[in-house]
Amino acid sequence: MSAVTATTPPRASALAMSIRQNRGFYGAILLLALLYLVYNFIHPRGFSTNVFIANTNESVALAFVAMAQAMTVIVGGLDLSVGAVMTLTSCIASELVRGEPWQIVLGCIVSVAAGAGFGLVNGLVIVYGRLQPIIATLATGAVAIGLALLIRPQPGGEVDLDLNWAVTNSIKDLAETYHLFEDGEAAWLQPVAWVPVPLLILVIVTAAVWIPFRRTVTGRTLYAIGSSEGAAYMSGLPINRAKLWAFTLAGFFAGCAGLYLAIQTGSGNADIPQAGAYTLNSIAAVVLGGISLLGGVGTVIGALIGALILRAISFYFRILSIDPLLQPLVEGVVLLAAVSLGAIRTLRVKNRLELFR
């Protein structure tokens, strides 16, 4: 019989394989493209740089929070503190990001580091306290909000205005603000001069942090844990270290969200309902982006796409005079539809036992 097995069947191309294994992710990209194209067709000033800049500005914080959530969902956990950590870092940033240029840079670094540090604490509590992530982060999230209220009992703060302008507009505006590249008039810059800085920030952070991290042994271990923690342990993988990294990076992304929010609004606000809404939306974004809540499946980029989908839906409410009170309802229906679409596959399953695996 072994002679028969020697023939190798033809293999699928890399792209076909990737699409088959990541249907949720590619589906999310299609959905986002569709939603955003239609939006621009309907919008009176559709396909203009200004609309694009405004939209990306509003999406950055949620995108970062969703990426934070993705880190913990991939290991099979759930972080209920991401919104709170974002709020905490935005309050810290509202105190620190001002003054001399070096003070501004230091303030940005301290804010993001505070987020990462808080994530590390989450990880330590979960790994060495042997607590379930969902309950541990419910508690630490409340702690984060408490700290935010201590720092900023009243909304306020004076974040550097130049930075606010530079970071929430196009690359050309950024260059102009800081007198870079001939005040943004350099010929080589022109093809990308229209690109919104918020988009650039998302791309750079993703490319600099996530893409290399995914190819490290620690990054691989995250997926192994989410897929089968017992098997990961038996394979001698560094489980504790990987979990600490997952929660630290979650804190880092939440810190990025908080910093951006502070710069964007120019202030800090220990807004409890806002923190809660961001946490819940981050879970929705993660699911929309094709990440399995059971762990082991999906990428941080998927979460980014999921967050953009949620935001794209909200944009419609502005241009189609629909009552904004209906927004949660519509978002809920879209989420339900997306998840159901993912479940269609199960209708084709002929062996019902496979539904439970």
Next chain:
Amino acid sequence: MLDEEAARPFAELSGVSKFFSGARALEGVDFACRQGSIHAILGENGAGKSTLIKIMAGVVQPDSGTLTVAGTQHRFSRPAEAAKAGIVCVFQELSLMPDLSVADNISISDPPRRFGLIDRRAQRERAEALLARIHCEDVDPRSLIRDLSLSRRQMVEIAKALGKNPKLLILDEATSALTSRDVDTVYNVLGELKTEGTGMLFISHRMHEVEALCDTLSVFRNGRHIETFDKGARTQDEIVKLMIGRDIVHQFPPKPPVLARKPHLAVSDLKWENRLNGVSLSVGKGEIVGLGGLDGQGQKELLLALFGVLRGVEGKVTVGGEGGIPASPADAKGGRSRIALVPEDRKTEGLMLPMSIADNLLVASFDKVRQGPFIDQAKSRQAVADAIAQLQIKLNRPDDPVASLSGGNQQKVVIAKWLLTQPEVMLLNDPTRGIDVGTKQELYRLMRELADKDTAILFYSTDYAELIGCCDRVAVMYDGRIVTEFSGAAITEEALVAAALNITRPADTQAREAVPA
């Protein structure tokens, strides 16, 4: 040189003891194994085999005693440390991550790296080379583990172990999930490894595998090392006696005379996908009908179809002349058909491991113990007590989690659970897989008792000896069809093997004959 190497033990345990919460798992064990040899470890479940290999592979640590590997004393605290010393284990419970690719899994603990990051191309090539090593070129290294069959996953598991360059490879029931084709491949690979000087510890409940493969055999019983001897030094009967420590007069209960029985379960022209291609079969009241043939010829699908698990089944099924194809397991067990299925995998399909033994026993028959919408305490206690007594399940308290039982006793719980539903038709999917000899014999007796009480039993087994010893009739399946039936004295090993192969090409027949079945 080679003789010298072979004479000195590679791994040696001396005076090793291990207790789990007071219960003895191993006591005062001296044991040694060499490189370039295949060494079988035999024993009932609970004999200490698993603990022995877990100590050697660094999963658990001994309470006392020493472990010496290649002349150096070791105390492994993690599997990775054992792997470093050259001891690698292929575990019975699969250690693969289902959502990662084959290549990711094979190189999971030490992937090839470039500039500190995982080099995916090198990793894929490594996986391809290792898969070719075990003749599994048809597995694409990029596919996800969850998309592979159980047998292929087990092969990936073996490739993963070989990737660690073991000097001593431990195989714990590593062939129990394999199809016949893969079993042959594994036999060849093990032979090649042996000539290359790798040592192997082989744990299997399949006697013919042990006889075919191993050079040395060690018998364990109740946590002690009983005896080690060369292959051929003891007869099968003697080995079995060493394992269970008592004489077995008849391995199988006597069969009743062959009777012409009226069909109770009647199946005709059953079709599903391309796995069942028109199965026709009948089982009479009080009859045990075996399902034979090579693995993967539709036997499992047939049982699942009869139990209502599969969607889109065509054909005709009647029980006692009535009914149709069950729409769901709930439909199959209730109403007129009263079918029970002891599933393939007791840990995922048979039991709710964290729940108590009592809850597991009652879970299929709440309708029998309820009082209106409530579960009647007195009735359920009685039902649980009856079930435990009938199958002689060895337990401390019925409220303990079912996971605390040994494999054989867990299987008894699965069977007892279905007996409480008072089934008329019992479907058994390889019920003795991975359980000890003593419990196996109890199950054989139980099957005969049930048949004597007019239950119709359809029994799939991968072990020919069981089919021969237990069944009144055996239907042999090939490619989703029943090709031959034997009854009474016509059920012989030669007949079964021949029937499973006669219709295949002559070349295949020769290949099969080379492997002792």
